[in-house]
Amino acid sequence: MEKVLLVGIRLPGVPHRDINVSIDELSRLAETVNALVVDTIIQTRQRYDPGHLISKDKAKEISGIAKANNIRTIIFNKELTPTQQRNLEETIGAKIIDRTRLILDIFARRARTKEGALQVELAQYTYFLPRITKQGLWLDGQVGGIGTRGPGERKLEYDRRRIRDHIVKLKNQIDSIRSHRDLQRRRRKASGIPVIDIIGYTNVGKSTLFNAIIKKNAVYADDKLFATLDPTIRNLTLPSGKKILVTDTVGFIRDLPHQLIMAFRATLEEITSADCLIHLIDAISSEHDVQEKVVFDTISELGAINVPLIRVYNKCDLLNKRQLKPRILKDDLFISAKTDRGIDKLLIKIDEM
Template identity: 50%
Template sequence: MPDIKQEEEKAILVALELPGMKSDEVEESLNELSGLAQTAGAEVVDMYVQRRNRPDPATFLGRGKVAELAGVAGATGADILICDRELQPAQQRNLEQELGIRVIDRTQLILDIFACRAQTKEGKLQVELAQLQYMLPRLTGLGTQLSRLGGGIGTRGPGETKLEVDRRRIRKRISDLKKEIEEVRRHRELLRRGRKQVPLPMVALVGYTNAGKSTLLNILTGAEVLAEDKLFATLDPTVRGMRLPDGDRVLLADTVGFIQNLPHHLVAAFRATLEEVVEADVIIHVVDISHPRAASQMQAVEAVLESLEVAGKPRLTVYNKADRLTGGLPEDLSGQDVADAEGVMVSALQGTGLNQLAQQLSVLLRKNRIKKTFYIPYHKSNLMHLIHENGKVLQAKHDPDGVEVLAEMGVVWAQRLESKLKG
């Protein structure tokens, strides 16, 4: 994929360290913000952390720091200041007046990247909805900013074509977008129902952005999904088939990556995309085991899974990028954590550990086997092969119309068989 922006803007990044926050976590979040800025096409010229008891209600930063940054902006020729926390509209406006450059926050930066990465109609609709919902409370007093078309990072996507609209028209557009997304959701549900007619379990790949989900999908299924060493390299979901060592087939779905401090309304806007996770039979949590903050990234993913109410689904943890481990495990992830988890160490890039991954996935799908009685009419007798291939027949009783079968099989396969019998 080409770079988001050909001519780099110069950016200054700033974060606040508030009481109760750990310095290393603030620094890691700021480094992540730097990665996001570079993904958006910016050259990061400086980064600052200010310790305060609370954000300044008028300027977010202290007056002294604002004056210092005004000098830095002039000396470096910076075009934009990016704050690691979400700004209030008044704070953003006041900072722009004091610094003489554009000011955006983490949410606006993520939305800008999403706007450039979305390829499908669904993705573009969801990005536009999230951007307009972000813009709506910020309309007041933004006359000069809103008059600029395509003014750089944070101004792209649907926002740049709707900068002069009033609140009423934006609310109308938001309402229309929600209806369009609902139509897309219904269409995806029809596709999902079609997939369920084929008795294949759905496995969703989830993980922190840039953990290697797309690379893993490509090597496991032969897909050609874009996989770059960038944050949010892919945004739209992709579903591909995969054959397991025991001969069974599953559907593998790649989803948008998660990130620290992902605003709640962004999760809500992308819920239609994340329904692949909600509907999945098994979740594969892909972790970048080489990242120094691997454990905190895992916690961020768990928080999103809990918000989607899927934290209790069958889970397989895949510790990816094992080839990058040079000095042992990351500091915040002990060897005991990895050893005790139901997971597997792999390198999607080098293709190591993938056989073990597939075998563990087979075991997980066949776990929690149940005994259940099915009545299979003779005109659907072809469904008997599902029991023979994925379980075993314990007892069979024939009558003139069909056969009553007591079978032992995995929960996933029992659900699939029930679905086929009802269809």
């Protein structure tokens, strides 16, 4: 396992709880790529340092900690500018990764279809383009490990013009996929079969619910962030006999890199044409309210805010009745995708939509 050290910054007005939650999520992202989190450092500052993000003295302190603990990689909980990344590399003397690059790396590992691979490749090239120097791509002076899963698993071109040309090519390929998806959506609409999309924050159990609903292990489900990347659609017959299509989708996360939103827009826009959305929420998460807002903001940005929505709380098997009662709202459903508890009520609710 690759040893890593996490770095966060708390600015004035940001509660300690928020930065702690953010760092905890960064830790889970790191663990998703099999990293071993050795230490965490949070610096309180009035503003971000334009040269290093953190203070140069703090960067030197981190350098000492990294050398003493044989830590190869430092992960920052904020996207770094190309200048900040180069300066930190030189000051600390270790591989520097930011949150955006870490998420891009996870997506590169998760892509299982040609479409997914193209979208990840576009996001990565868009991220790396401004980080090309006269000496080539700033590869942190090291080869391999976290953050080095290259676009399409090919060596990055060092020439900016060739990269821009390749980005145009990727966009054209994705536009072709987008046109094909539009055609598929029109055909589904013409068939009159309703489409139900399962959406939610990453790792809330969407794939487990999808498998529970269709009674098959159709998609990979795991207790990892972004276990599902490529959307999967299956037929389902409801208790009334009505036939529908159910879609498992990629999970959302706070501050999802802009590069990924743009690259995966063709995939994410699937939810705008859905007849109903199942918003799955982790009932045991202390951050479920924040996660709900992230999902709400994302579907708003995609233009799907007016699509009918069923709010479903998952993992209720891990809550007792006293915990459940204060949370119950009139139209909310509480289920356990793992034990099938409440699935029958959910199917009836879908049938009524």
